[in-house]
Amino acid sequence: MKRIGAQLSPPGLLFAVTGLALLQAPFLSLAPNRIALGEGVTLWRLTDGAATASCVLAILAGFALGLLRSRPALRLAGAVLGLIGLLGLVVISAPALLEGAGEYARVSPAAGFWGLLVVMTLLLADSLTQFRPRPLTRALLLALGLGAVAIFLRSDGISQLSVMQEYAARSDAFMTATRRHLALAFGSLGAAAVIGFPLGILCHRKVRLRGAVLPVLSFLQTIPSLAMFGIMIPILGWVAANVPGASEAGIAGIGFTPAFFALLLYSLLPVVSNTVAGLASTPAAAREAARGMGMTTGQRLMRVELPLGLPVLLAGLRIVLVQNIGLAVIAGLIGGGGYGSFVFQGLNQTATDLILLGALPTVLLALVSAVVMDILVDLARPNSEKSP
Amino acid sequence: MKAGHIIRIALIALLLALVLRPDWFVPVFAPLAPVGGPVIYERASLLSLSLSHLGIVAVASLAATLIAVTLAILVTRPAGAAFRPLSRTITNMGQTFPPVAVLALAVPILGFGTGPTLVALFLYGLLPIFENAMTGLSTLPSATMEAARGIGLNRWQRLVRVELPLALPVILTGIRLSVVIALGTATIGSTVAARTLGEVIIAGLLTNNTAYVVQGGLIVGLFAALIFDAMVQLEARLATRMGR
Structure with a gap:
């Protein structure tokens, strides 16, 4: 027994x-x-x-x-x-x-x-x-899983479900929302990377700058999302009205722009702090060896510090991507589009399935992004195929 | 350090004034309000909204802390070891769920009001606390554990007198993360009819009244920043005491 x-x-x-x-x-x-x-x-x-x-x-x-x-x-x-x-x-x-x-x-x-x-x-x-499972095996498993989900969603029986009927009634709007949600999440990720990596490298070099930048960014991170999205509206509205050329460039107080900038501000802390941590994680021996070989500061950065810190840098992007996919839902409240518009419409109409139509793809998108980014982080690790 | 103190006191004073004497700010917010429209939110007192907001966050975070720390203790005992990989999977997967989605998914099950907000905040708050408590309890210095065993402490005494106090700073970091997320998610809770400060922001968004939006946003933002700061101070103080 x-x-x-x-x-x-x-x-x-x-x-x-x-x-x-x-x-x-x-x-x-x-x-x-x-x-x-x-x-x-x-x-x-x-x-x-x-x-x-x-x-x-x-x-x-x-x-x-x-x-x-x-x-x-x-x-x-x-x-x-x-x-x-x-x-x-x-x-x-x-x-x-x-x-x-x-x-x-x-x-x-x-x-x-x-x-x-x-x-x-x-x-x-x-x-x-x-x-x-090793990273590549996980990628294969993810592809298999997504294939199974796609087959399930296309089956006849599933189209009878209430959520799928909500989808059928607004499949065009769903595609628009998907594009907008992806544009918000990935666009702000890209912008955060363009600003955050150089800022992180600067912070790595200059301790005083780091002491000033990181507390400000972590303060921004504590601001509740609804407040941040809300406050972006008057600020960007003012910019659009008063800065020459701003409104021609597509900046407006409502819709896509305030949501994009709010997400960008939230994204900076993980990118900058992980860049600093990644660069600082270079073993002292490797740094000494690079200096001994006569590499310049720029060469050390590109050939030693960045490659060795890459997994930590990518981990920062993973945090940002998952966080932004979730936060982009709030854009639905300020006319920024995305899956959030279904969630909040559904809440207003007390139509459960409309809520699900917005919430389920968001969750799926966040889960898939997390798995993909984890695979990339593992691949960036030296000897990733050897370690368990 | 001194400048930090002055800023802190100034922000607390600003927050108290915003909540208790909103009328003082009429000249500040008037340019943001629509012409002839109301400047200060009057449908509910800002004080009662603040208290309700903080109350929801406090109850959810307290419950989440109790359950999460208990679970972390169970999983880090020898008998619970089999559940460790599973609990790691759950925390990893669970934290990819957006807080807003958790809130939205709670509504079909629990209906509208404060209930779903409390449950969503509680469920979501469990994860960071559990993760940190597990890390804190499973990365204790082995020399200290040996010493505790050597002086004859039994399991319970080791847990209460050695393991938990040593893991406390890490657990507190988890609680801080969880409280900050809860403050933000509770704001969105007003879209499902929970009484929180989000009500002021939503009312502003619906009536194009920027004065409401800035007012609500400032109050919530100040609460979040001050609570975050207070918990960081507490952690730093505990950490220096541990290091002594």
Whole structure:
């Protein structure tokens, strides 16, 4: 008995127990229209054929395989199987539930689905960390995962879900919002890199400048985002009205510009402080050797300090990118566009699915960016393929 | 050091004046308000909004600290070691979730009002505190731990008298990060009908009244900066005491 107990994975046990509890929670919810509150439908009421029953079995098998402590491959297989079962169940049962429910009826995933999705994803992540995948393997896995998400989103059953109906009703606006969100997040990242790297290098050289710049930037970072976006409006409005050529250059008090500048100000601290930390992390021996070889200050910077500090510099960009993707949502409040416009429209109309249409892509974008940047940081590390 | 003190006192005085005597600032904000429009936010007293804002942040951060530190203690014990990789995954993945998205996703489940804001602030606040507490508790100098064991302290005594006090500065840094995020996210909480200072900014944005926006923004910004600064001072003081 003790031997069996020792072979069980404690996190796997936690997943299985939570999973079994979540199987009793409402899995989908059916509402008479897009505003009304939905009524929860449990998994057991949805299971009425061979297809749905096998999906439920796949979920149960996934949790069972997740229990095996010393067989990471089987745990991974279990997580994949469970995820397929979970998504398959939605694809099959959403259209079935809508049948005869009325013209305006909406089906959405409910707490049970979201909970199971989180638990299964954690099982997947937990079993993957047992393998300690190398950067390129992680890139391949990410591509596979995104491919699976794309196939799932294009399936017939999923288009019956309420979120997807909100999407179908405004697919053009969604594409515009996506472009705007990416422009805000990546544009301010690029601008922060252009300003922040040289500023960081200067701060690395001049201790007094560092003492003046870093406290100011960390003060900016503490200003709540809504206040920062709000205060940018009058400032940029004044600039547009009073600085010659500013309004011709596209600067305005509302819309894209205030959001862009607010994000830029938030981005400077991680870029500058990580540049300083990265350059300072050069081992003294390497610096001495470079000096001994007769390199000039500029050569030492380009050939020794920057390459050695690159992982830390990239880690700064990772922080900025993830932070900006999240903060760009606030732009929706000041007419800056992006996914935030759906989130706040949804909050105003109390239309849950419109909120999801804005929040889910934001979360996905942030997660994918974090994984990609982590891969880049690991690749920039010397001997990255050798270390675990 | 001296200049820092003067600036600090001046900012506290400015903040108190903005919250308690908003009328004094009519001449300052009047040029920003629309012609003939109201200059000072009067739909609710700024003091009660401030107290409600700070109250929400305090409750959420306190709960997050209690739970996060407890979890970090459990995970850093030998029995909890199996959960360490998982908890690291959860904190890494969880912190990529934008605070605004967490807030927005809490609304469909919990409805509008202060509730979803509290829950979102609590959930999001757990991560930085947990991460720092775990780092603090798992990177203690082994010589000190050996010494604690050597003088016959049991597990509980080691935790309370040695590990937690030594990890305190790192834990405090986590709490500071979490409080600053909570102050900002609570501001956005007013879009889901929580009573916070964000109300003033939102009202300004909706009615094109820049005076409201600047007023609300200044108050929230000053609160955040002063609280951030106070916690940095506390950490520095603790760190020097540890180093002694």
